[in-house]
Amino acid sequence: MITIDQLVKRRGSRTVLDNVGFTARPGRVTAFLGPNGAGKSSTLRILLGLDRADDGHALFDGRPYRTLPDPLRTVGSMLEGSGAHRSRTARNHLAWVARSNGIPRRRVAEVLAEVGLAADARVRVAKYSLGMGQRLGIAAALLGEPQILVLDEPVNGLDPEGIRWIRRLLRDHADAGGTVLLSSHLMTEVADVADDLVVIANGRIVTTGTVTEVTSGYADLEEAFFALTGVTR
């Protein structure tokens, strides 16, 4: 269970997050939606302990990320692409990540196979395509067999086959009782896989609820999204 409560983040005189709050529950896929610059990444960065909030809490089962022992065994996450140094191979990248959290070395080969990079394990990340980098980022998230997944724009750069694959992966993870939180700036990308939606615009949560609740009264998902976020087409 992810609980975000009254999160405030200021950068200079600008309020990037204004009392952001929502939950993501086990057994469900929660999609965090909003246009670029709405505050999705800022929220996820605070949730994962990268940035500090000026106020409020972001907790995993009641604990802030920074206090989790070997956090990758509880929470698997991906922010913007591979997160690997370009001159390292995928295998070596995952090896140090696994080591840092005491994750058995065999998991490296397992996750590389799971994301379809087994054949490119010894290739330097610099030679990876956008989609391959994305798959490597997802491999790192899966390394510790976490119960919770937090993925920032996981669909970015994936080809249609990759998009279908990640949807299946997230659905299966939630169906097995896991918690999944993913962000996206495209409503249509996540509508098929999400159970719950959280919509953010200009640093404020504008609505939360199941897909049916959020879209009721609108012709389709896209119209709901644009109406809620105040973006004009």
Add this chain to the structure above:
Amino acid sequence: MNVVLAELSKLRTLPLTGFTVAGILACTALLAAADQAVDIIMYVQAGFVLLGIIPVAHEHAGRQFGTTLIAVPARGRLLVAKSLATAVVMALTAAATAVLGGAERPVGAAAYLVFIGLFAYAVAVVVRQLIPALVGMLSLILIVSPVLADHGRWLPDRAAAELYQGSATIGALGALAWVALIGAVATVQFLRRDL
């Protein structure tokens, strides 16, 4: 311990680390073979500056630092582990350099090289990026320090050079004072900053 091993693994699997160590040792061997009169340490210290900056700067070339902080969000623990891993690589390379270069006072020479490397490491923790850290450190040891001559005896590299050129005690005190100062600034920065 896992975090220290992870940091060592990062350094080992980064090609630039190996090239730098190989470059230092090759230069040392060449200088030792060519002329006994030059102060080999003064030349190869530039390599140790690079070796100190790499562990920090490579994290910020791209998005690896995000991965690092997600894997080890306890920043104090991360900084201790990274510093230890850097010190291990630095100490091994410095020992090999002092022996290979036939230094008159090998322990003092190795200690000086470790100091220069760790000082550069602390500077890199503050400025994060390779180029500013490298330019700053190289200007200090190659320009500012020689230009100031005797007026610059208190500068980090000159104070620590006493370790193998003069009084080891004074050198050790000078080195410790500088490492404590820049280390404190680096630690505060590292713990407080976003990302």
